[in-house]
Amino acid sequence: MNPTIKDVAKYANVSIATVSRIVNGLPGYSEDTKKKVQEAIEALGYQPNAIARGLINKRTQTIGVLFPEVSGMLSSEVLEGVENAAHDGGFSVIVCNTTSSGKRTVKYLRLLQEKRVDGIIFASEDVKEEYYKIFQEMKVPVVLVSTASSNYDLPFVRVNDFEGAFQATEHLIKKGHRQIGMIGGSRNDPIAGVPRMRGFKEALQKHSLAFSEDHITTNEGYRFQNGKESLPVLLKQLPNMTALFAASDEMAIGAMSAAHQQGIKVPEELSIIGYDNLKIAEMCYPALTTVSQPLKDMGQTAGEILVKLIKGEEKEAKSQFMPFTIVERQSVCDLRDK
Amino acid sequence: MNPTIKDVAKYANVSIATVSRIVNGLPGYSEDTKKKVQEAIEALGYQPNAIARGLINKRTQTIGVLFPEVSGMLSSEVLEGVENAAHDGGFSVIVCNTTSSGKRTVKYLRLLQEKRVDGIIFASEDVKEEYYKIFQEMKVPVVLVSTASSNYDLPFVRVNDFEGAFQATEHLIKKGHRQIGMIGGSRNDPIAGVPRMRGFKEALQKHSLAFSEDHITTNEGYRFQNGKESLPVLLKQLPNMTALFAASDEMAIGAMSAAHQQGIKVPEELSIIGYDNLKIAEMCYPALTTVSQPLKDMGQTAGEILVKLIKGEEKEAKSQFMPFTIVERQSVCDLRDK
DNA sequence: GCGTTTTACGTAAACGTTTACGTATTTCTC
DNA sequence: GAGAAATACGTAAACGTTTACGTAAAACGC
Structure with missing residues (x-):
């Protein structure tokens, strides 16, 4: 099969220990033997076997x-x-x-x-x-x-999900929006779900804007479909909403798609901010404003x-x-x- | 460290060969010893070492x-x-x-x-x-x-790229389009570039539609930006184009984005068909008709x-x-x- | 109940490395 | 130039498995 360190050693007329030393750059050999061994390696096309190495080094x-x-x-x-x-x-x-x-x-x-x-x-x-x-x-x-x-x-x-959501919401507020909804994730999701909803809620409260359960829809997942299906629901709960924060870009784009279908103009009649900054965020139309996670x-x-x-x-x-x-x-x- | 087959053998009072046989489901032991060994494995939390296995089996x-x-x-x-x-x-x-x-x-x-x-x-x-x-x-x-x-x-x-491109083009033709352009890949790309352009060309020819170099723009890559930048070029080359075939979904969506910006309505004024059927194809607006690669x-x-x-x-x-x-x-x- | 086959193991070599240790040779020190 | 120190190697064990081979006991056939 593949040449082993033994073959190299034999070819170069040295011991396998010497070959190993040379291959690993350890000290203990003359320039002459180094050259000999390197030629042998070249001639045979020797490649050290990472498996054998792993076995002895306990490192894969x-x-x-x-x-x-x-x-x-x-x-x-x-x-x-x-x-x-x-x-x-x-x-x-x-x-x-x-x-x-x-x-x-x-x-x-x-x-x-x-x-x-x-x-x-x-x-x-x-x-x-x-x-x-x-x-x-x-x-x-x-x-x-x-x-x-x-x-x-x-x-x-x-990233700090609470902060990200907080600032996303504040961004909408700074742009003059007062009726803001959120398409959220799951209440059982301690990482992307809860903190982002909390960030949203606290941003509203900080700016003395009304908040109720009607401002949020929750979803099992964070996918396009979730967002698409959420928009009508949210719109019913919050009819004069002018902006929404979606807990993921996919959901934001889903909401955007639903808005298009209902003839709601984005951003003129409804502003949308997403979360993630996936590559698709700049590909959709209108390009999505979003919280960029690096x-x-x-x-x-x-x-x-x-x-x-x-x-x-x-x-x-x-x-x-x-x-x-x-x-x-x-x-x-x-x-x-x- | 982690228990080895030796530890198991010692614990169960058998040889390592027997343990190996049991672990690998080979024949050659009584039910009694099997149970003994399995208990030892359980007790010690033994996991075979895939590295050692790989060394001897020459299979990783x-x-x-x-x-x-x-x-x-x-x-x-x-x-x-x-x-x-x-x-x-x-x-x-x-x-x-x-x-x-x-x-x-x-x-x-x-x-x-x-x-x-x-x-x-x-x-x-x-x-x-x-x-x-x-x-x-x-x-x-x-x-x-x-x-x-x-x-x-x-x-x-x-997939057969020639056929895919051919049928994509024919799809546009069947929908009544006569002035069809293409946003293509690279002429140096023998896999996604050349065959798709050939498919496009031959579909036009089969249906006796005019074809010239002006019907195609070529690109280095297949990305969103390529498509976005290609649309104006193609539009200049083929002013009364009613439909275009893009050699990738990303380019198709790029073209769509450029069209939106120029106020060209998709699909009313310009039909677009893509290639790939990426997940984004159904997320953009309008959702992209495309050649689906599985x-x-x-x-x-x-x-x-x-x-x-x-x-x-x-x-x-x-x-x-x-x-x-x-x-x-x-x-x-x-x-x-x- | 004796020879034969089968079963149930154990022993040890092998896989391809690394590395501790030993040793012969060279180089240095004065 | 004798002893010490450094250099340049080689030998062999170890890593954790699999498996060919050997052997004692059990099962079988008659």
């Missing part, structure tokens, strides 16, 4: 990344960042698509455990006790991205933290809140102009 | 997937399919983001070679000689997805073929053309109604 140079949905636009941008950081740090990444299923997640974690990955990135989902136990068993660093855990002490990389950066940062943790360059990693910005595009109009 | 149960861009919506859907098939077949997938760079691609291939992956999926890019050489060195099966290679004999999973299925199929090839269930894999369909939404109007 591989990390696992768990996403609830790989093909989601949110996930894919985060993934790109993670992959980038991992690669720069000399690690490969194994992707795992949990489909938000506990069973599948556990199965994947077991797999990653068997494969002896050096670390784990866990994205966009709540950390169940079951998972945390496995993390502990595995004794590898874990970093959370786009999520956080109240029960367990795990470093995370995310998704790729978040992935990248999470990857970098994990790599440092694995390499032992940092002992206890600090969690990190990433800055968000409000990207003004065309889906919000300024009422004060009129 | 891992495949590598190379994408030009992980966060592209096209890639991410394909990836989901691949991951799904791989997982079902008992394989993990390592993602590699080549960013269309030859250097990076080679670097990744070397890495995958060192990691001894059992197979490779190569997506959306042309297979350079350099890559093919490494494929051969690695002696692992390779399957192409959403691309093909004219120079090398590698199985692929893709991206997730393509990934899945490619994954399944690769797994079969690895397991030796199939010797020489047949390439596969996947069916495409034209998904009619709202971006194309029927001129014959008027």
